[in-house]
Structure formats: C-alpha cells, structure tokens
Amino acid sequence: MSTDPTGSESFSLPKHPAFQRFWCTRIFSSLSFQMLAVAMGWHIYALTHSAFALGLVGLAQFLPMFALTLVVGHVADTFDRRRIAAICQSLESVAALLFAFGTFGGWISAPVIYVLAACVGAARAFESPAVASLLPAVVPRGQLPKATAWATSANQTAQIAGPALGGLLYGIGPGTVYLACALSFAAAAAAVWSIPLQTKPAVRAPVTLESVFSGIAFIRKEPVILGALSLDLFAVLFGGATALLPIFARDVLHAGPLGLGLLRSGTAIGALAGTIWLAHFPLRNRPGAAMFGGVIAFGLATLVFGLSNQFFVSLLALIVLGASDTISVVVRLSLVQLRTPDEMLGRVSAVNSLFIGTSNQLGEFESGVTAGWWGARPAVLVGGIATITVALLWMKLFPELRLTRSLEKEPELAPAK
Template identity: 35%
Template structure:
C-alpha cells in the first residue's frame, strides 16, 4: 500500500468548501453555547442552571434523532443543510435580541431565562438534522479511497471549531460583551450559508426511497447494534464524554475557584484549541489507522486523567495545561471514531447511522453538562469533576478488558479494501 498523502482530501475543491462550512457552523454553535452559559450563570449563580441549558438542547436532539436520520437518507443533502443553517441563524438572531438591553430592560429575570431556554430547545431540533446531514454530505464530496484522510481533516476542523468557538466566546464576552458576541455568532452562521452555495446538489444514493419510516428506522438501529466495532466506538466515547463534561463548569472555575474573570475564562477555553491544532497537523502526517483500537482507548484514558488534574488544580496555569492535553486526547479520539464510522457505514444508511451516533455521542455533551451541573450542585464542583474523570477511566479499563476485538482493531485493512475497490 502506497504511503498516504497527508493532503489527499484537500485536493478536492468542494471538500475545502465543506471544511469551511463545517468549521463556521461548529465554531458558531459552540461559541453560542458558551455565551449562553455565561449569561445564564450570571443571571442565576446556580450551577444547576448550566445543566438545564444542556438538557433543553438534548431533549429534542435525542427525541428526533432517528426520524432525522430517516429524512436525511431520503432527501437531497445540500438542500437540507441550507435549511439547518437557516434555522440556526434565526435562533442566533433571537438570542442577539434577548441580550439587547434596550429590548429586555422591562423583562423579569425569569422571563429572559425561560426565553433563552426556549431558543436552546429549538436549537436542539435543528441539531437533530444538522449532524446526520453533514455526515452524509461528506461521503458524497470525496471518493472512498481518501475517506480516512478526509475524516482526519473533517474531525480536526470540528475539534478546532468546538474549542476555538468557546475560546473566542470567553474573550469577546470580556471585550465587547454578551450582546455583541451574539452578533458575531449570527455573522458566522450567515458566512456558512453563503459558503455552502459553492457546493453542488448531490444525488440521493438510497435505493429505498419512500421506504416506511418505522421500517427504515428499524434497519438503521439494527445495523448499528449489529456492527460491534461501530457500537463499541460510539458507546465508549458517549460514556467518556458524559462523565467528562467538566468543561460545562468552566464559568464556575473562572468566576469562583480560580478567580480569573472573563479573560482567564477565555484562556481556559482556548487551551484545548491549541491541543486540537497540534493534532490536526500531526495526525494528517502520521495517520492513526494502525492499532486504532488501542489508540482510541489510550486517548480517552488520557482525557480522563486530564479532567481529574483540571478538577483538583488550584493553579491557573496547571489548569490550562490539563485542558491543553484534554484537547489533544479528545482530538485523537474523535478522528479515529469518525474514520471508523465513515469506512464501515454503507452510503444508503449514513443518515441513520449518524443519527444514532448523535443520540449516543453528540447528545452526551449536553447530558454531560447536565450531569456535571447536577453533581456539582449535589457534591460540590471539584468533587463532581474528579468523579466524572474517574468514571471515564473506569469505562476505558472495562471496555479494554471485555473487548479483545476492539483492542486489536486496525483500520489499515479497511483502507486497503477501499483503495482496491476504487481502482
């Protein structure tokens, strides 16, 4: 097998456009979530309110996920993505107005809070469709022979957006305030919409157009639960993210524990971004396909260690370093998991598989925020973070012990099969 070109996927023009759209949306969405966290905690000073934000988004995202996967497999992908981005833009505009002092000067604190929760709930509906649509469109832009390399770039861009967005949110809250931070988020969503126009409409590859919804959903779930490698990767990451959701408590650390204010909050949020940047470039040159199972287990174990160190640290810079390495390990985990999903999912089932993945992993970010907020309320912030990191370590050790197949997973064979099939 020839040495893999680290820039193979970037030779396809539409894939570069796709990366820009994905970055802009992940950046805007994650930035918005952090701005909302800061605003809500400033209003309430209650850790549980941070958990409720996650819960408001995860309820519709999980409830509609399977149906959204069915719709994505039945419809043209670019058109669906346009609608998703439009929906997000409307929600961002609503949050911009809700943080405008001139508009809300006569509103009660509870009225503002409930309105924010409502818009977050609508965002959960949009997100149920957004993830499966992006995952499915990805496979129509690049040939299968470059899936692993494309997955590396796509996952790295996602990781960068997911950490750079919150990092900028912390800084802009300090520089220009919550209101104008929301305006910047709205701008990024419009930029994504404009950029998306450079991608052509794609064919629908599903041979079962018009298939009954229940039959379609049953087939998708059956495939995921019948493919042990996919199920293992999804489940492992879900539990790790669920119990490692300490990032949701950063406003408490910045304001009450480390006492570093909005500027320090921005630095803490930026630390994982630097780790993600390192992984983006190194993984493109040093593919993670060899011994992928062990690397996935090791990266999530390392993530758990980082969360524990961050939880017990009372030093600002030790906390920054711990978060930096959490970005490194989380980035490795995401790249490997996305490569597994792309290589082992049939084209006609990508929407449904991605929807199941979003139920397990994507929603676990918000469930993790709720779990962290709830445990922080019950047992204290530091104890809650250490508990979450410890549960992540236990999950990895348990998975490694009971699944030798997963430990021995190597994706080089999958890559070779795709290269041969494309020749």
C-alpha cells in the first residue's frame, strides 16, 4: 500500500490502517459521548423532574470548553496529539465508570452528575482540537478533503446510532449504558494511541501571551478561513430549527414521540449521505462557492420545514438541511486543515471548536427565545430568511472566500515588472 505524500491514487483511504484507526477513534468517542448525553439527560430528569436542571447538564459541559479554548489549542500544538487524545478519552472512560459505580452504589445525585459532566466537558475541550489537528499527520495532504468527509461521516453515524443505543441500554438500566460508554471511550483511546503518523509532531514552543492568542490572530489575517468560520457560525445560530422539533412534532405535524425520533434522525441521515457523497466526490474546484450554495440550501430547507404541514415533506426538508450543512462543515474543516501551518493547527482548531459550540448553544437559545415571542413556525421562518441573508451578505463581505478556487492556499502572483 503506497503512502505517497502527494496523495496519489495508489493511496486507498478507507483501507489504510492509520486512517482506519483514526476513523475508529472518532466513531468510538462520538458514539460514547452521544450515549452518555442521553443517559445523563434521562438520569438528571428522573432525579429532579426539572427542565432547568436538564439544561444545566449541557451548560456544565459547555462552560469548560469556553473557558479553556485558548489553553487547549496551545497544548495541542505543543505536545503529541495522540497522547492528548488518548489521555482525554481515558479520563472520559473513568468518568463513565464513576457514573456506573454511583448508579450501582446508589450515591449518584444531581450535583455529582453536574461535576462529572463538567469533567467530561473539560476532557472533550482538550480532545477535540487534538483529534481535529491530528488528521493532516495521518493521511497524505492530497487526500485531506476526502479524509475529512470520511471522518465527518463517523460523527454523523454516531449521532444516528448513539442516542438510539443509549436509550435502549438505559431501558436495561442506567448503569448498563454508563459501562458501555466506559468501554467505548477506552476503545477510542487504544485506537488513537496506535495511529502511526506520517509527519513528526511539531517542536515544542515556549508558552507566551502572544503564542496563546496567535490562533485568533492567524484567523483574523486569513479572510478565507475567517469568512468560512463566521459564515458557519451565523448560519447555525439563526437556522436552529432542530431545537424546536418537539413543538413541531406534537403541535404542528401531530406525529407523536415516534415522529419526533424520525425527525431528529432526518438531519443526521442527510448529513451522513452528504459526507459519503463528498468522500467519493470531493470538492476540488470553487469550494467557497459550494459552501455559500450549501448555506443557502440550508436556509431554503429551513423555510420549507417551517411552512410544511405534512410529515414526510418536513422529514425530507430536514434530510436536505442535514446534507447541505455537511457541505459547509467539510469545506470549513478542509480550509482550516489545508491553510493552517501544522505548528498552529491546534490553536486554530480550538477556536473552530469554540465557534461550533457557541453557535449550537446560542442557536438553541435564540430559537427558544424567538419561538416564545412569535411562535415556533414564525421563529423557524425568520431563522431561514436570516440564514439566506447572512449568506448573501457574506458573499459581499468575504469575496476571497466566494472566489477561492482551491481548498489549499493559492500562491500570490508576483507583481508585474
């Protein structure tokens, strides 16, 4: 098996051992996190019967990521990223074991769940940029767009299977699902530790205030990356229709709990289909234009969902929404990986992770607030219109992204003599 660094056709990505281990660590870790999220949510609600207490679980996981953003990026650029990921996944496995022991022992309580959720959030804050910045050292540079699509498919597969599997195991008993999470996190740690790298880890740099903030400074100087990150941020922020799915399933579509489950799976099914397509047919020309097209399609699908009174039309709209969002995700990740120097990739990936986490959390909050003001259907319609408006505005504000011809940084033309 050739591992030609130029990314020649002799390199078979799905069959390559290093990428297989990388894919395994992604799917095991994501699957564990999805199962754990379901278990924590059901468990805290069973203990407290409080929607506010349920929301605090997500907040407990988000706050460490927000607080540690600048630190985790520098750590990912200073130490072996495989070791960072393996340590974090091992700590997550220990946290899941404590959940299991607390459940079997009868000493689990809401404060204990919050503390353990915060520990998991802190570990994932370090894990996410380390794993994201590890991929360019695993596959040849020419294979990065395709590898990014395959890696994204691991997350989408976990988002489809994880909640269902977590709910099934929770039906047997909460301790059962926590034990399954512990084993899956441990498998992820073993897989990432065994990955052979094509490139050596970067030389450690001294920690200075300038180096800690250099990821933000780098993004500000790169209009293509800044445009891609901010476009995805505001598109998800305004287009948060999925946060209102329970209302639509019950009051608009009259679909019941089963319908809600199918609607929740719709976006993940569309996203998985999109990543499989992009893995076989990667974007090579005009990726910026493709990203804008994907965001506009995302907004249009949101509008169709908001206007629909038919279950299957709504489900199809969510599938299209998930597939179009995948274009934005793959382009954004590929631009970050291909246009960022390896010695800064961890810090830039950390900022990227913060953008994603912020947009998801604030997007749910924005959807809930606007739905409380105007109702669920107007909130979704306003969000869809806002998403399309942002895409059109960003085409004017970031022409470099719209006109970029390649995922890799294009060489500057020499001035005419």
